[in-house]
Amino acid sequence: MPKVSQKADHMPSSPIRKLVPFAEKAKKDGRKIFHLNIGQPDIETPEVMLNAIKNSNIKVIEYSHSAGIESYRIKLAAYYQKFNMPVNLEDIIITTGGSEAIQIAMNTCFNAGDEIIIPEPFYANYNGFSCAADLVVKPIRSFIETGFALPPIEEFEKMITPKTKGIMICNPGNPTGYLYTKDELEALKKLILKYDLFLLSDEVYREFCYDGKPYTSVMHLSGIENNVILLDSISKRYSACGARIGALISKNKDVMTAAMKFAQARLSPPTFGQIGAEAALETPQSYFDAVTKEYTARRNFVIEALNKMENVFCPKPSGAFYCIARLPIDNSDKFCQWLLESFNHNGATVMLAPATGFYSTPGAGINEVRIAYVLNLADLKGAMICLDEALKVYPGRIIEAVAKNSN
Amino acid sequence: MPKVSQKADHMPSSPIRKLVPFAEKAKKDGRKIFHLNIGQPDIETPEVMLNAIKNSNIKVIEYSHSAGIESYRIKLAAYYQKFNMPVNLEDIIITTGGSEAIQIAMNTCFNAGDEIIIPEPFYANYNGFSCAADLVVKPIRSFIETGFALPPIEEFEKMITPKTKGIMICNPGNPTGYLYTKDELEALKKLILKYDLFLLSDEVYREFCYDGKPYTSVMHLSGIENNVILLDSISKRYSACGARIGALISKNKDVMTAAMKFAQARLSPPTFGQIGAEAALETPQSYFDAVTKEYTARRNFVIEALNKMENVFCPKPSGAFYCIARLPIDNSDKFCQWLLESFNHNGATVMLAPATGFYSTPGAGINEVRIAYVLNLADLKGAMICLDEALKVYPGRIIEAVAKNSN
Numbered sequence: 082m083p084k085v086s087q088k089a090d091h092m093p094s095s096p097i098r099k100l101v102p103f104a105e106k107a108k109k110d111g112r113k114i115f116h117l118n119i120g121q122p123d124i125e126t127p128e129v130m131l132n133a134i135k136n137s138n139i140k141v142i143e144y145s146h147s148a149g150i151e152s153y154r155i156k157l158a159a160y161y162q163k164f165n166m167p168v169n170l171e172d173i174i175i176t177t178g179g180s181e182a183i184q185i186a187m188n189t190c191f192n193a194g195d196e197i198i199i200p201e202p203f204y205a206n207y208n209g210f211s212c213a214a215d216l217v218v219k220p221i222r223s224f225i226e227t228g229f230a231l232p233p234i235e236e237f238e239k240m241i242t243p244k245t246k247g248i249m250i251c252n253p254g255n256p257t258g259y260l261y262t263k264d265e266l267e268a269l270k271k272l273i274l275k276y277d278l279f280l281l282s283d284e285v286y287r288e289f290c291y292d293g294k295p296y297t298s299v300m301h302l303s304g305i306e307n308n309v310i311l312l313d314s315i316s317k318r319y320s321a322c323g324a325r326i327g328a329l330i331s332k333n334k335d336v337m338t339a340a341m342k343f344a345q346a347r348l349s350p351p352t353f354g355q356i357g358a359e360a361a362l363e364t365p366q367s368y369f370d371a372v373t374k375e376y377t378a379r380r381n382f383v384i385e386a387l388n389k390m391e392n393v394f395c396p397k398p399s400g401a402f403y404c405i406a407r408l409p410i411d412n413s414d415k416f417c418q419w420l421l422e423s424f425n426h427n428g429a430t431v432m433l434a435p436a437t438g439f440y441s442t443p444g445a446g447i448n449e450v451r452i453a454y455v456l457n458l459a460d461l462k463g464a465m466i467c468l469d470e471a472l473k474v475y476p477g478r479i480i481e482a483v484a485k486n487s488n
Numbered sequence: 489m490p491k492v493s494q495k496a497d498h499m500p501s502s503p504i505r506k507l508v509p510f511a512e513k514a515k516k517d518g519r520k521i522f523h524l525n526i527g528q529p530d531i532e533t534p535e536v537m538l539n540a541i542k543n544s545n546i547k548v549i550e551y552s553h554s555a556g557i558e559s560y561r562i563k564l565a566a567y568y569q570k571f572n573m574p575v576n577l578e579d580i581i582i583t584t585g586g587s588e589a590i591q592i593a594m595n596t597c598f599n600a601g602d603e604i605i606i607p608e609p610f611y612a613n614y615n616g617f618s619c620a621a622d623l624v625v626k627p628i629r630s631f632i633e634t635g636f637a638l639p640p641i642e643e644f645e646k647m648i649t650p651k652t653k654g655i656m657i658c659n660p661g662n663p664t665g666y667l668y669t670k671d672e673l674e675a676l677k678k679l680i681l682k683y684d685l686f687l688l689s690d691e692v693y694r695e696f697c698y699d700g701k702p703y704t705s706v707m708h709l710s711g712i713e714n715n716v717i718l719l720d721s722i723s724k725r726y727s728a729c730g731a732r733i734g735a736l737i738s739k740n741k742d743v744m745t746a747a748m749k750f751a752q753a754r755l756s757p758p759t760f761g762q763i764g765a766e767a768a769l770e771t772p773q774s775y776f777d778a779v780t781k782e783y784t785a786r787r788n789f790v791i792e793a794l795n796k797m798e799n800v801f802c803p804k805p806s807g808a809f810y811c812i813a814r815l816p817i818d819n820s821d822k823f824c825q826w827l828l829e830s831f832n833h834n835g836a837t838v839m840l841a842p843a844t845g846f847y848s849t850p851g852a853g854i855n856e857v858r859i860a861y862v863l864n865l866a867d868l869k870g871a872m873i874c875l876d877e878a879l880k881v882y883p884g885r886i887i888e889a890v891a892k893n894s895n
Binding site for chain 1 (some may be wrong): 856
């Protein structure tokens, strides 16, 4: 029997999916689960998007252009221009979700064995995509005490070796919810220029910035146009994760020529997703206003509830719909499993994502969890009550002094 | 300015897309182009599939299960069982087109630098996917004189080195239309067992077998269940290339566990494509009967027309909707470009795919073209007249003796 590849052996399992069998068991046993573990929003997809798909008049579901349907790309460029991002038709390749944008960007920019620096905690699948592309991830730690601000540039510089070819960021951040400031990005820009690195920026949570704080894109930075690759997706923007439509964007002509070869090999992104995505660009501002209002309320409620719990700390994020909380627990993997296996408050429990899965450094995040506030306020209230009660009785609860230092 | 990866440099451009600018110019100049260059069928997608998408009652376009919607996978297993293929629910991962099935299979089975033997001519994108996975393709030549039958097993055996980890086939074949016999596959099986290799089989043209000839799948071969990976797609089956729905299928549990990790990293295949694909399984047999009848008529017409042309030879394929013809020309790349740039018969010309793009061996296929008979009979008639006239006046026409030996 032939053996699978070393790459396949090293490929990480999804840190959340490991808990799924325990969640299924809990459901079978009749317990309600508050799902705060996954970034699948409950917000309805804009009607204009759904209607475009339902009313499409296709007789043959043909391949689209490998870079995506041209009329969609033209309108998408205009969308970015509204954010003052200098994106034109020729700078865009439509991809199958943000996932494929990351895969193509990595194949385009990096050779096997190259190093990429990523501030951690980071979106867990960056590990998987790096593994598939034979890249070495060099994590650089950001800390809960600063709300997961960009680590000092000197720390980045210490990590740079001759094999370092790029830096990857997520802004607004998954799993941290942190929104990078213009100053942070300007500092990063200097480093990018000094070492002539690629800067990959995943900005799929652009529409989710709160408290009137400004969103700064890497596309706003002048002078590093040839270094920057923007990775995008409509999944969160329009609550359309299953449409599988993303985009790879760069002003670097060599990057676009190379990326196009990878795009051509896989033929085209999904046609119906593109039809929907093109129509979704007509989504009225009132939709986003309502969504922002809803998420702001959810965030405010969750952050307040968490920080009221004994020995729990959670910084207030300014973007996305996640937060990372530090809990008085011995081990977040154990705790999240225990919640599903053994905890029951009025017939319910809560499912969280252990933060360990978002760190590359072993042991980091051991007393942290990621919470996605993708439920309505009533359910969030139930979830927070559950969590509070759970922390009171969790056998692995540890005392305050330890909790504060175990990080 | 940072440099793109070596992989990106080596990544082949699509051999057909190179001709696109010339085609666009010809169209602008008012010439009609008969497109025989691409495997995009003109056949209508089954109504049952289109209606399922139009009538879907989704409010939130959610991620599906990473392995695909379970109800679809259950029905898909039953579909394979109708072909006597022992495929169960747990053997299936739904992918974004056959393209992603190939990518995941390669990542799952092969390390960087591993060798994979592929009979040539082969589907050009196998080169691209191999390049992306840092695999080395070892082509083994099949010949037009035998209709592109499987090369003798001794020839395969000669190519095997310690780095050889797999063999990949396409059956029925793109670009050859050749349908492997049971004897050919049984011979291949012995080799697979002897060297314990992976056997990747792309069988997306299963529904396109003619003259009552039997289709033998690698899933029909007993004793190599752990070696076999089936790569599939609904693109051609239901004329639904843009749905981007395929499948990776194996009885090897380690392969499936590893493949699932790659599948989870990219989250899920497209939701609307899956909704359509599930409904498409209800497509009545009359649809396939009509399609087979249509393609048989087209094939018969094209093959007869080609072989009537002076010094043209085209074997009669038994599957898919392609054939490869040998023409009395100096260079198929030049000829195909010349057709678009300089040829005009009653305001029309024909676009073909140079066969050179389907060979990995330099120089092979230089006097061959691939013809996709994806147009209706009236257009095919126009196309064949065009081609016949073009061959009479092409400046690079060469005499019979040379044509027969230049291969």
